Amino acid sequence: MHFKTIIEPFRIKTVEPIRRTTREERAIALSEAGYNLFLLKAEDVLIDLLTDSGTGAMSSHQWAGMMRGDESYAGARSFFAFEEAVREITGFKHIIPTHQGRAAERILFGSVLKPGDIVPNNTHFDTTRANVEYRKAIALDLAIPENREPQRYHPFKGDIDLEALERTLVENPGKVPLVMLTVTNNSGGGQPVSMANIRAASELCHRHNTPFFLDACRFAENAWFIKMREEGYADKTPLEIAQEMFSYADGCTMSAKKDGMANIGGFLALNDDDWARRCKNMLILTEGFPTYGGLAGYDLEAIAVGLREALDEDYLRYRIRSVEYLGEVCMENNIPIIHPTGGHAVYIDARAMLPHIPWNEYPAWALSLALYLEGGVRSVAIDTVMFGRQPDGSEKPAPLDLVRMAFPRRVYTQSHVDYLAEVLVYVNQVRERIRGVRITEEPPVLRHFTARFEPIHPDGVLINA
Numbered sequence: 091m092h093f094k095t096i097i098e099p100f101r102i103k104t105v106e107p108i109r110r111t112t113r114e115e116r117a118i119a120l121s122e123a124g125y126n127l128f129l130l131k132a133e134d135v136l137i138d139l140l141t142d143s144g145t146g147a148m149s150s151h152q153w154a155g156m157m158r159g160d161e162s163y164a165g166a167r168s169f170f171a172f173e174e175a176v177r178e179i180t181g182f183k184h185i186i187p188t189h190q191g192r193a194a195e196r197i198l199f200g201s202v203l204k205p206g207d208i209v210p211n212n213t214h215f216d217t218t219r220a221n222v223e224y225r226k227a228i229a230l231d232l233a234i235p236e237n238r239e240p241q242r243y244h245p246f247k248g249d250i251d252l253e254a255l256e257r258t259l260v261e262n263p264g265k266v267p268l269v270m271l272t273v274t275n276n277s278g279g280g281q282p283v284s285m286a287n288i289r290a291a292s293e294l295c296h297r298h299n300t301p302f303f304l305d306a307c308r309f310a311e312n313a314w315f316i317k318m319r320e321e322g323y324a325d326k327t328p329l330e331i332a333q334e335m336f337s338y339a340d341g342c343t344m345s346a347k348k349d350g351m352a353n354i355g356g357f358l359a360l361n362d363d364d365w366a367r368r369c370k371n372m373l374i375l376t377e378g379f380p381t382y383g384g385l386a387g388y389d390l391e392a393i394a395v396g397l398r399e400a401l402d403e404d405y406l407r408y409r410i411r412s413v414e415y416l417g418e419v420c421m422e423n424n425i426p427i428i429h430p431t432g433g434h435a436v437y438i439d440a441r442a443m444l445p446h447i448p449w450n451e452y453p454a455w456a457l458s459l460a461l462y463l464e465g466g467v468r469s470v471a472i473d474t475v476m477f478g479r480q481p482d483g484s485e486k487p488a489p490l491d492l493v494r495m496a497f498p499r500r501v502y503t504q505s506h507v508d509y510l511a512e513v514l515v516y517v518n519q520v521r522e523r524i525r526g527v528r529i530t531e532e533p534p535v536l537r538h539f540t541a542r543f544e545p546i547h548p549d550g551v552l553i554n555a
């Protein structure tokens with residue numbers, strides 16, 4: 091007998107209370123935070139979907155691993171446990187721990203990029219782009235055209251455009267030190283990349299003698315989509331699929347705060363001896379000795395266990411299904427989302443949902459505020475506030491104004507998602523009454539983290555009576 095209910099494949103040993111607030115309390119919290127969800131106290135949030143990064147629950151095996159942590163400065167046993175887990179999955183020769191993903195990016199790009207170089211990617215994550223640009227190199231996004239059409243179905247909407255990649259390699263000889271592929275494609279909707287696309291991108295790079303790297307933060311979720319959707323993979327385990335994905339690459343950067351199931355950590359892994367030597371020298375300068383790289387021994391243990399747990403089939407089935415389930419509620423209620431749902435988040439197309447709010451009154455920002463005001467839910471706007479400010483000071487609309495609801499790993503249960511669905515349905519009913527916002531104060535860069543806002547309404551209300 092096959093029962094159809096997909097359950098959370100764990101039971102709860104430690105609970106962390108979450109606190110209900112009233113709408114009045116949330117209205118005050120919003121006004122004190124300058125209508126910026128980054129400036130809220132986390133305690134005033136009921137369900138926190140700001141990010142899936144470092145926010146997951148660790149397992150009893152991970153906590154047990156932490157007690158085994160060896161805190162020796164050099165050659166700690168915990169490093170070898172970590173190295174063995176990373177090597178089993180990725181197969182790479184040199185494994186370099188870092189304190190999180192962006193440290194791996196900085197060390198890699200700091201060691202191999204020159205000003206004017208080009209780094210193609212399906213879609214760079216913000217820190218990846220910022221680290222490329224910090225080296226005065228160009229971060230080029232080459233996702234397939236379907237990626238820019240929120241409602242259009244494509245099983246592997248995270249794929250890189252192979253023709254555009256080939257053109258870039260042919261037209262810029264000697265200027266592309268490496269190509270990256272982000273699995274899953276976070277900025278492009280958490281969408282998976284197919285094995286066929288990874289293989290073809292790798293072949294293309296190697297034909298042009300160009301190293302091919304994965305930004306592997308969500309490699310396990312990507313492996314699950316390949317198993318579900320790509321011909322020939324249904325009978326393979328997520329581990330076997332992940333191993334094949336990495337076998338086409340020359341290295342990877344990784345934030346263990348995602349599919350490492352840890353609260354902090356990351357790594358850089360690669361095959362080339364010369365690049366590894368340069369990266370390790372840089373690592374010692376700012377992160378630490380190569381057997382701990384800015385992490386405690388117990389962090390390395392938590393990651394070693396977490397990487398394997400992320401590949402567990404029951405876990406992945408539950409994980410991807412929770413996101414898909416919320417996506418289905420949105421579709422049934424005509425809430426426009428990026429379709430199909432990706433691995434770690436549901437993305438609402440706020441420009442489509444709130445057509446009465448012009449782009450320069452930030453519809454995604456306003457929608458994320460409304461979700462907090464009505465339901466105590468914290469999401470994140472990936473929008474014109476984040477990407478609109480141009481280097482010359484002018485402002486342009488971002489390609490899309492999205493609200494991302496990212497699911498922390500193993501943290502929320504189905505009833506939390508049902509509650510969230512109710513909040514979404516309600517906010518959708520009152521959507522025509524949601525007002526836009528204006529910026530009252532903003533910093534020169536990365537303004538979304540600290541800017542302050544106010545609702546555009548004579549009485550200062552976010553949702554009209």
Ligand code: F0G
Nearest residue numbers: 141143190191192215217276307345347
């Ligand atoms: N690459 C991708 C695809 C990411 O999503 C992130 C982080 C990083 C690199 C950087 O890793 O945070 O450990 O330094 N993404 C988080 C998010 C912050 O909310 O999507 P990090």
